[in-house]
Amino acid sequence: xxxxxxxxxxxxxxxxxxxxxxxxxxxxxxxxxxxxxxxxxxxxxxxxxxxxxxxxxxxxxxxxxxxxxxxxxxxxxxxxxxxxxxxxxxxxxxxxxxxxxxxxxxxxxxxxxxxxxxxxxxxxxxxxxxxxxxxxxxxxxxxxxxxxxxxxxxxxxxxxxxxxxxxxxxxxxxxxxxxxxxxxxxxxxxxxxxxxxxxxxxxxxxxxxxxxxxxxxxxxxxxxxxxxxxxxxxxxxxxxxxxxxxxxxxx
Ligand SMILES: NC(=O)C1=CN([C@@H]2O[C@H](COP(=O)(O)OP(=O)(O)OC[C@H]3O[C@@H](n4cnc5c(N)ncnc54)[C@H](OP(=O)(O)O)[C@@H]3O)[C@@H](O)[C@H]2O)C=CC1
Ligand SMILES: O=C(O)C1=N[C@H](C(=O)O)C[C@H](O)C1
Numbered sequence: 032x033x034x035x036x037x038x039x040x041x042x043x044x045x046x047x048x049x050x051x052x053x054x055x056x057x058x059x060x061x062x063x064x065x066x067x068x069x070x071x072x073x074x075x076x077x078x079x080x081x082x083x084x085x086x087x088x089x090x091x092x093x094x095x096x097x098x099x100x101x102x103x104x105x106x107x108x109x110x111x112x113x114x115x116x117x118x119x120x121x122x123x124x125x126x127x128x129x130x131x132x133x134x135x136x137x138x139x140x141x142x143x144x145x146x147x148x149x150x151x152x153x154x155x156x157x158x159x160x161x162x163x164x165x166x167x168x169x170x171x172x173x174x175x176x177x178x179x180x181x182x183x184x185x186x187x188x189x190x191x192x193x194x195x196x197x198x199x200x201x202x203x204x205x206x207x208x209x210x211x212x213x214x215x216x217x218x219x220x221x222x223x224x225x226x227x228x229x230x231x232x233x234x235x236x237x238x239x240x241x242x243x244x245x246x247x248x249x250x251x252x253x254x255x256x257x258x259x260x261x262x263x264x265x266x267x268x269x270x271x272x273x274x275x276x277x278x279x280x281x282x
Contacts, residue, residue: 034262035059035079035103037069037094038086042108045255046083053259061086061094069094071101079103081262088112088174095119095130104129104268106261108136108254110178120271131265133274134178136257140231141278143246147183147233150244151190160235160242162187162194164219167230175201175221179231184217187233229254 032055036043039062047057058077061069074082074097081104084094088111098105099122107130116132123130135141154160164187166180176184176199184197198216200207201223212218229248234241248254257274264277 032056032262032266033058033078033080035061035074035077035082037061037082037084038090038109040085042085042251042255042258045251046085046258049252049255049259050083050262053263055259055262069097071097074098074101074103081106081265083258083262084109085258092119096122098130099123099126099128102128104131104262104265106130106258106265107132108258110134111174113178113181123271127269129265129269129272131261131272131274131277133257133261134182135229135254136261136274137248137253138257138278139248139253140179140246141274142280143231143244144182144186144275145280147244148186148190150233151187154235155190155192157237158193160237162191162217163234163236164197164217165222165232165234166219167222167224167227169227170223170225172223175199175223176219177221177229177231179229180219180221183231183233184219187217
């Protein structure tokens with residue numbers, strides 16, 4: 032496939048390598064040097080068949096609009112924009128475009144998302160456990176909580192009767208005990224630590240014990256491979272998709 036990369040930072044560079052290894056062609060790379068090239072005309076000129084978008088929360092919406100204008104399918108890994116999902120879905124479907132987004136493209140995290148929902152449902156029988164989510168990322172991360180933590184929290188809220196919304200606290204490791212978290216709120220604690228690619232933990236705590244369910248990314252290769260697989264999966268499709276449409280777990 033002819034792939035255009037929107038964003039050429041930590042993720043964009045690994046995606047390029049994996050795309051080339053999988054015999055794709057990278058026909059356009061957008062970074063701070065050539066932001067003016069992110070236009071429908073340019074995407075058509077280079078005959079891009081898909082755009083893989085890993086940029087910033089501030090630029091992602093405009094970049095998706097450019098892809099829609101050009102009629103080029105877009106795979107979105109950028110996080111920090113999810114309050115606009117409904118409007119983007121509507122535009123995508125109304126204009127017969129194709130988009131797939133994921134807060135996390137790694138297979139391991141998508142397995143984690145699935146088991147997290149099952150666990151939350153099970154915990155309805157044990158209301159004396161209090162649940163909390165923790166995410167740890169590198170210090171350059173622009174958004175908090177992480178997109179992955181939001182997906183985890185939504186999986187819990189949809190399945191655990193005691194929680195109906197999440198509340199984020201960005202800490203430098205200080206005790207969050209002083210934070211006002213209502214009973215119906217699921218606490219997401221965000222920590223920023225040098226060089227951490229992404230660690231997510233769901234903790235159920237009672238007076239007598241704790242259950243911890245944890246995913247640790249050792250590097251960014253799993254995210255990048257998942258994004259390239261998503262670009263391949265999206266070929267010849269129209270519509271608005273999430274990673275759940277690609278990773279199907281039947282049990
Ligand atoms: N879904 C998933 O599996 C994953 C998602 N992510 C998400 O992907 C995003 C990118 O992560 P990461 O690569 O680590 O971030 P980086 O900061 O390393 O890279 C972002 C890149 O986007 C470029 N950029 C800035 N403005 C624009 C613009 N208007 N259009 C296109 N590109 C632009 C930046 O250029 P410059 O540096 O010059 O400003 C930089 O090259 C984040 O939102 C992150 O949360 C990350 C990992 C996995
Ligand atoms: O910014 C990152 O690095 C990551 N962002 C994604 C997120 O916000 O969940 C995915 C992964 O955790 C790494």
